[in-house]
Amino acid sequence: MVPGRTRTHPEETDIALTVAVVGGGIGGLCLAQGLRRAGVDVTVYERDQTLDERRQGYRLHVDARAGLALQQCLPPQLFELFLATCGSPSHQFTVVTEKLKVLHEEAYPAAADPFAPATLSTSVDRRTLREILASGLEDRIVTGKELTRYEADERGVRLFFADGGTAEADVLVGADGTNSAVRRQYLPHATVADTGTRIIYGKTPMSDEARELLPAPLQKGFMAVVGGAVGMATGLIRFRRRPEEAAAELFPLGNVRLSPAEDYLMWAVSAHQKQFGASDETLAALTPAHLHALAAKMIRSWDPGLRRLQMLADVKETFLVRVRSSVPVSAWPPSRVTLLGDAIHAMSPACGSGANTALKDAGELCRALALEPADVVQAIGEYEQRMRDYGYSAVEASRMAETETGSRRNRALFWLYRKVTR
DSSP, X not given: OOTTOOOOSTTOOSSOOEEEEEOOSHHHHHHHHHHHHTTOEEEEEESSSSTTSSOOOSEEEEEHHHHHHHHHHSOHHHHHXXXXXXXXXXXXXXXXXXXXXXXXXXXXXXXXXXXXXXXXXXXXXXXXXXXXXXXXXXXXXXXXXXXXXXXEOSSOEEEEETTSOEEEESEEEEOOOTTOHHHHHHOTTOOEEEEEEEEEEEEEEOXXXXXXXXXXXXXXXXXXEEETTEEEEEEEEOBSSOHHHHHHHHOTTSSSOOOOOOOEXXXXXXXXXXXXXXXXXXXXXXXXXXXXXXXXXXXXXXOHHHHHHHHTSOGGGOEEEEEEXXXXXXOOOOOSEEEOTHHHHOOOGGGSOHHHHHHHHHHHHHHHHTTXXXXXXXXXXXXXXXXXXXXXXXXXXXXXXXXXXXHHOSTTTTGGGGGGGO
């Protein structure tokens, strides 16, 4: 038995279920919101000192998987804030050459309501979404807590942190991303493969000059640029309401505040690692300014307007991502430890499914635990069975798209990104 626990039998229900979530990303925070809303005692342990310490991306595509999970887990007023701060939906996907010659256009039929949970199809700013998900959880989020290991038995789990601290819970959820410490101990045979793709992400604020430079296809939706062995994914965030204004209107007492944000262009220069002309160690050590300069060099022969849009970026917001993908594993015996999101099914961004799948995980696991089932392990096992089915299917779809991209390095380089706008 885990030392210090007072419960003597797993089926006892006189003590409220306690859940420890390791990782304060969007999946872990969504789960925490849902569990707290259901009256479950939940604590989130985040290794960073602040939730915005590391850059993790900008524009996210969200669909019904996210919409239904967020509606389920968030208090109604926070869900309303989420909808108010979404971006305007895309109406078209366009593939162009590096000289802006149109290769393919695909108009999307308008959803009955692109902001209804079951038909959600739009974009959101990652930082804004994470701030919404953290709202109201201030007393449930413990930062600066890096998990090193855990001990578990049939009655509970004890967590051990790098600072020497410990914590106890009935259930441990690893929501700690691709490099998950929980997964490494729990499922050491579950590996993550390097796809070979590297992406430099950037963010260009929508100044008057930037707006004038926007190619016409970008005004309608997501645009993929094909430049031989190098590609660029581009998409606008046009907030329905500026986050700080929406928060002030919906929460006039100031109990929820969002960071100021303005419309911007997300761009992502993508290629195989060898096209960057440097080792991964060198790339990882580059400053945002050096990464921005490297991206400019890789598109130096492209359309002048595109190059100028990249040059107008907020340089300090530039960062590098090494794309990795989980290798699916067979079913494992359930226990009081489980996983969600990139910790178990990391995937290429090719199909725009990573965030949506993590949020779906949060909704499914919340539903499994919220009623404090008599057999917690069985409830977790049922969640894991569903999660493996749809999670690994999403990994495979993204892997196939990534493979297709790598094998065709030609005019169809980013055809797969059309799914991102849906």
